Amino acid sequence: MxxxxxxxxxxxxHHERNHFRFFEALHGARNWSEWGSSDAWAKSYLEINDRLWDHIQLHNLSVDYVRARRFPLLFRHMGLPVDRSKEFEVLGAECEQLLKMQLPDMGExxxxxxxxxxxxxxxxxxxxxxxxxxxxxxxxxxxxxxxxxxxxxxxxxxxxxxxxxxxxxxxxxxxxxxxxxxxxxxxxxxxxxxxxxxxxxxxxxxxxxxxxxxxxxxxxxxxxxxxxxxxxxxxxxxxxxx
Ligand SMILES: [Mg+2]
Known part of the structure; x- marks a missing residue:
């Protein structure tokens, strides 16, 4: 034994497959197609998320560090138009909440x-x-x-x-x-x-x-x-x- x-x-x-599924739904609901395909969004999110995770694992920081940054960084990266950076934070918090509710129940x-x-x-x-x-x-x-x-x-x-x-x-x-x-x-x-x-x-x-x-x-x-x-x-x- x-x-x-x-x-x-x-x-x-399957980290990638589950994220691609999550972004397919989010991308459709938010009408983001003008700023890239849902696969492009998922791919960029995964790169940004992995980079932030490397940082917190290296410095023993909390996951909150990642949660506060990954979506606002993604919006900037994808060129989503915004008047004030505060809007990115608000929209980021909404997406973070959806991710928290949906992603862990995906079973690929x-x-x-x-x-x-x-x-x-x-x-x-x-x-x-x-x-x-x-x-x-x-x-x-x-x-x-x-x-x-x-x-x-x-x-x-x-x-x-x-x-x-x-x-x-x-x-x-x-x-x-x-x-x-x-x-x-x-x-x-x-x-x-x-x-x-x-x-x-x-x-x-x-x-x-x-x-x-x-x-x-x-x-x-x-x-x-x-x-x-x-x-x-x-x-x-x-x-x-x-
Ligand atoms: Mg692993």
Whole structure:
């Protein structure tokens, strides 16, 4: 039996696809087509959002920093006309509220995740999530994916007060599950946050490389690498048996 700690965004929950869906509805409702397609809006939002997240993860700032800035920056980037910057703030707050209400209930995931989770649990493993994110929306994303019943502990950066790859959040996860690092695996899409972060506290690591993944954010040698969730349970068993 092993403790398996999964990253959520871009590992289980399809960050890009869910945002494209959210922006399709928002873009239509706001009549923004004069200022670019809904895909162009989503793409720019994701770039701005990722940049702001890099900043808060580096400086251990709250997610509020991102929430106050991402939409106003997006409006400017897309050239939305406005008389006063105050209007961007008001419109930004409205969009932020919609995002808070809708996005975490969108359930586009990667193929084969629930089958993999079923197999992993039948093999006797304990499944947890460790994610840089806010507890309530992350809990809703897990529910939208249909994975709530599989997950024993959800560890989020807002509660642990540190972001992966800071060892503190991994120690927090190990403490709250009673797991030993040596019997634990960190599984995620980010080499920097999941693979190097897990390795630094003595966890075994698996790197998920989806076909549409972002370019690698660091270099490391994970014990296991996979592109398809349907292959993961078998690969993990082979690695555990050594
Ligand atoms: Mg991720």
């Amino acid at each position: 092993a403790h398996l700690f999964f990253d959520l965004d871009r590992t289980l929950w 995931g990667y193929n084969g995740v629930s089958e993999a989770f079923k197999a992993l649990r039948e093999a006797g493993h304990q499944l947890h999530v460790v994610t840089n994110g806010v507890r309530e929306p992350q809990r809703r994303k897990i529910a939208a994916l249909g994975l709530s019943d599989f997950i024993e502990e959800l560890v989020t950066s807002d509660v642990a007060r540190s972001y992966k790859p800071d060892p503190e959040i991994f120690h927090y996860a190990l403490r709250s599950t009673g797991a030993q690092a040596g019997e634990s695996w960190m599984i995620g899409d980010s080499v920097l946050r999941d693979v190097l972060g897990g390795q630094a506290v003595g966890m075994r690591t698996a790197w998920f490389r989806a076909d549409d993944a972002l370019p690698p954010d660091a270099e490391a040698t994970p014990e296991l690498e996979f592109r398809d969730w349907r292959e993961f349970p078998g690969q993990l068993e082979a690695a555990i048996r050594g």
